[in-house]
Amino acid sequence: MQTDLKNLKTELKLELQSILSYWMENTIDTKNGGFVGQIDYRNNTNNEAEKGSVLNARLLWTFSAAYKISNNKEHLETAKRAFEYISEHFYDKEFGGIFWSINHNGTPKDTKNQIYALAFVIYGLSEYYSVTKDGKALEMAIALYQKIQKYSYDAVNGGYLEAFTRDWLPIEDLRLSEKDANEKKTMNTHLHIVEGYANLYTVWKDKSLLKVIIELLETIEKYFINTETGHLRLFFDENWVEKKDVISYGHDIEAAWLLLQCAEISGDSTLIENYKKHAIQIADVTKDGIDSDGGLWYEYNPETKELMAEKHWWPQAELMIGYYTAWQLSGKQEYLDIVFKNWDFTKKYIIDKEKGEWFWGINSDYSTMEKDKAGFWKCPYHNSRACIELIHRI
Template structure:
C-alpha cells in the first residue's frame, strides 16, 4: 500500500470522526457538549460532564483545524474553550473541576492533576490557531498551580489528586479500575504531554526545566529496563504497587515521550527516548494478536490476559509503530500498522453511525459502552489520524 493511499484513507477517517462529533455531540438543551452518548446512539442530556472530555474535545478541533481548514472546527474549539473557561475553571482556587452537572454547576470539584493536564494540552493547541491570550494565560495559571501544589519537592514527581482547595485527598484514583496510589504513570505521561505542548507556544525557562525534570523522573521510575513495559503505580516514596501491563500505554508512551524530549531540546533525553521508542514498540508486540489487533492488558500476577481490544490502544499503535519505522527504516513496523488499520476498519470503526466502538471481546462481539462520554473522547483516534497524515508525508 502506498504512503499516498494510506494518507488519503486516514484523512477520510479523520473527516468521519470529526463529522460524528460535530453532528452528534452538541448539547442543544444545556449548552456545550453532551456528557454521554451510549452504544445505541441515545443522547443523555442529564449526564455529568467531565473536564477530561472537554479538554480533549478542545484539543481535537484545535489540532484538526489547520489540516481541515473547516471554520466549523474552529467554532467548536472556541465553544469548548468558552465552556472550560466559564464552567470548569475554578477561579477562586485556580484549578479545574473534575466534573460538572449537565446544567453547568460543579459536581466533583476535586483537582485531578490528569484533568488539569488535558485542559492545558487543549488550551495550548487552541492558542496556536486563535492567538487568544486568555487561553494562553489560563494554561499558564494551571501550569503554575500544578507546580505549586502537586509537585513533590522532596521526592520529585507529581501527586495524583488534591481537593478543590489543594488539600490532601483520600481517594486519588483516576477511575474505579486504578490503584489508589499517590503517583501514577498515566498522570505523569500526560503532564509531560501538556507541558511540552504549552512550551510550543510559551518558551518559558522554568517550563522547559519542568519538562526535562519529568522526563528524567519517568525514565528513572516508570520504565522497566528489563521488560520495557511501564510500571503504573507508586506511593510517594516511589515504592511500586505491582499491577497490569497496559499495552496501549506502552505504545503511547513509546512515541509521546520522544515527542516531549524533542520539544525540550535536551540532546541526551532525545537520544535516550529514541532508543526507548523502539524497545517499547518491540515490547508491545507481546500484546499483538494474529488478527493485527492489540489486546488491552495482561495481568502478570494472575498470568491472565484481559481479552478485550479497546479503541484507543489501536490508535496509539498507529503512531507508535510508524514512529518506530521512522527511527529504524524497518518496514516490519509499517506492516504492523497496516495490519492493525485493517483490523480497526473491520471491527472498530462504526461505518453506519460514525466514530469507533469502545472495543471488541475475544469473540469479536462489541463491548457495549459509550460512543461518547467521560472517557470516550475524539482525542486518541483523531490524533492518530493527524499524526499518521503528518508522518507519512
C-alpha cells in the same frame, strides 16, 4: 510501499473528517451549552449525564489540532465552543483549578482537582492558543501550570501527586477511575503532565518550564520505564515504592512515541537519544499484545498470567503512531506492516461504519462492547490524533 502509505494517508484524512463530523453532529448540547455528557453504543444520547473535564479538554485539543489540517471554520468554531465552556463552567475561578465533573446544566458536581484533568486542559488550551492567539487561553494554561507546580510537585522526592480537594488540600481517594490503584504517583498522570507541558512550551518559551519538562522526562525514565522488561511501571507511593500492577499495552505504545515527541520539543539531545531507544524497545515488547488479527489486546497480568481479552479503541490508535515511529527510527519494514495490519483490523471491527465514530471496542468473540460511544472517557482524542500524526508524518 509509497502507494500503500499514500492510500493510508487518504483513508486517514477521510476518517478524521468522519470522526469530527460525528462529534459536531451528535454531541453539541443546544439546550445546556457545551457538549452532551454521554452517548451510548447504540447512539442514544443521555442529555442528563454529567460532563467530564477530560472529555471537554480533549474536544478542545482535537478540534484545535484538526483545524491546522482542515482549515475548516466549523472545526475552529467547535474548538471555540469547548474553550468558552471550559472557561465558564470547568475552570474554578475561586481556587484556580478544574472541576473533575459538572452536572448537565453546567453546575459543579465533583470539584476535586485531579492533576490529570488539569494537564489535559493545559494541552487543549495550548493547542487552541496556537491557532487563535487568544491571550485568555494562554493565560489560563500558564495559571494551571503554576497551580500544578505549586501543589502537585513533590519537592522532596520528585514527581507529581495525583489529586487534591477543590481548595488544594490532601484527598483520600486519588484514583482516576475505579480500576486504578489508589496511589500517590502514577505513570498515566506523569505522561499527560509532560504532554501538556511540552505543548505549552511550543507556544510559551519559558525557561523555567523547559527545566521542568526536562526534569519530568528524567523522572519518567528513572521510575516509570522498566528497561529490563521494556514495559511501563504504573503505580507508586510518594516515596517511589512501586505497587505492582498489570502490563497496559495501550499505555506502553502511547508512551513510546509521545515521550519521544516531548523530548524532541525539549531539545535535550541526551533525552532525545534515550527516548529513541525506549521507543524501539517498547514497540518490540508490545508485540506480545498484538493478536493474529492485527488488533492490540488491552492488558495482561504477569502475576496471574491472565489476559484482559478485550480490544479497546484507543490502544489501536496509539499502536499506529507508536509503530510508525519505530519504523521511522529503524527503517524496519516489520513495524510498518504492523501499522497496516492494525488499520485493517480497526476498519473491520472498531469503526462504526453505520453511525460514525469508533466503538469502545470488541470482546474476544468479536462482539461489540456495550459501552459509551461518547462519554466521560470516550473522546475523539486518541483516534483523531492518530489520524493527525500519521497525516503529518506520511
